[in-house]
Amino acid sequence: MSTPKSLAALAVALAFCAAPALAQNASQNAGLGKPITESDIKQWDIAVLPDGTNLPPGSGTPAKGATIFAQKCSACHGDAGKGGVAPYYPALVGGQPLTNGIDTVKTIANYYAYATTIFDFTRRAMPYNMPRSLTDDEVYSLTAYILSLNKLIGDNDVMDAKTLPQVKMPNRDNFIMPYPDRL
Numbered sequence: 395m396s397t398p399k400s401l402a403a404l405a406v407a408l409a410f411c412a413a414p415a416l417a418q419n420a421s422q423n424a425g426l427g428k429p430i431t432e433s434d435i436k437q438w439d440i441a442v443l444p445d446g447t448n449l450p451p452g453s454g455t456p457a458k459g460a461t462i463f464a465q466k467c468s469a470c471h472g473d474a475g476k477g478g479v480a481p482y483y484p485a486l487v488g489g490q491p492l493t494n495g496i497d498t499v500k501t502i503a504n505y506y507a508y509a510t511t512i513f514d515f516t517r518r519a520m521p522y523n524m525p526r527s528l529t530d531d532e533v534y535s536l537t538a539y540i541l542s543l544n545k546l547i548g549d550n551d552v553m554d555a556k557t558l559p560q561v562k563m564p565n566r567d568n569f570i571m572p573y574p575d576r577l
Contacts, residue, residue, distance in 0.1 A: 398417065408506055412437065415480075417420060436566070440514075440517065440518060441514065442510045442511075442513055442514040443510065444508040444510055444511070444559070445510075445559055446510055446555055446556075446558060446559030449510065449513065449555035449558060449559070450530045450555070451530065451533065451554075451555065452529070452530035452531045452533075452534050452554065452555075453534050453552050453553065453554035454531055454532070454533070454534030454535025454537065454538045454539075454551050454552070454553050455535060455538050455550070455551070455552055455553070456535075456538045456539045456541075456542035456543075456547070456550075456551070457549070457552070458531075458535035458538075458539075459536045459537070459538050459539025459540070459542075460539050461496075462532050462536055462539070462542060463475070463534055463536060463539050463540075466520075466521050466528070466532075467520070467521060469534065470482075470521070470522060471483055471484075471486055471497040472485070474487065474543060475487040475540060475543050476488075484499070484501070485499070485501055486501065486502050486543070486544075487502070487503065487540075487544055488501055488503060488506035488541050488544070489501030489502075489503050489505070490504065492504055492505065492568070493567065498521045501543035501544075502541075502544055503545075503546065503563075504557075504564065504565060505564055506563050506565065507515035507565055507566045507568075507569045508532075508559075508563060509537070509541060509546070509553075509558050509559070509561035509563055510558055510559055512537045512540055513533055513537045513553075513558060514535065514564070515551070516528070516533050516536055516537060517533045520536075531576060533555075534553045534554060534558070535555075537553055537558065538551065538552070538553040541553070541561060546561055546562075546563065546564075547561060
């Protein structure tokens with residue numbers, strides 16, 4: 395019968411024997427996968443920063459966003475973003491101030507620090523059943539609609555790469571950066 399020490403010794407021996415074979419084999423597996431190009435990376439490098447860095451060209455209005463929301467978002471988020479089946483499809487509108495306690499439901503109006511976060515999340519993750527299927531103009535329009543519902547912009551305001559980062563969210567100054575020197 396094997397002892398734990400002999401099993402450990404066997405495992406170490408196998409690892410030392412297998413490592414050179416795996417390294418040699420990896421260099422010979424050129425047929426697996428393909429080299430990644432800058433174009434490939436660019437398709438996935440879509441992070442939008444709080445200052446608007448990486449926002450794409452395009453624009454949208456709350457009116458256009460209302461139409462898109464009714465077609466592509468209301469099934470989950472409810473009419474006018476008031477919420478669907480909680481907690482999976484949260485309300486996008488309203489919310490009590492976070493000073494009411496830790497259990498306060500967090501919404502775009504009372505929690506998000508930057509309007510660009512709405513654009514970034516919507517573009518990469520929505521709609522739930524078809525993420526990344528919205529055009530940039532649709533995402534700007536939906537963002538404008540959600541901001542308008544929350545009374546953070548006017549009903550006729552146009553959101554684009556210049557105007558979106560300028561929207562001052564109510565909770566912007568309540569976040570503490572853990573490592574501000576890393577920005």
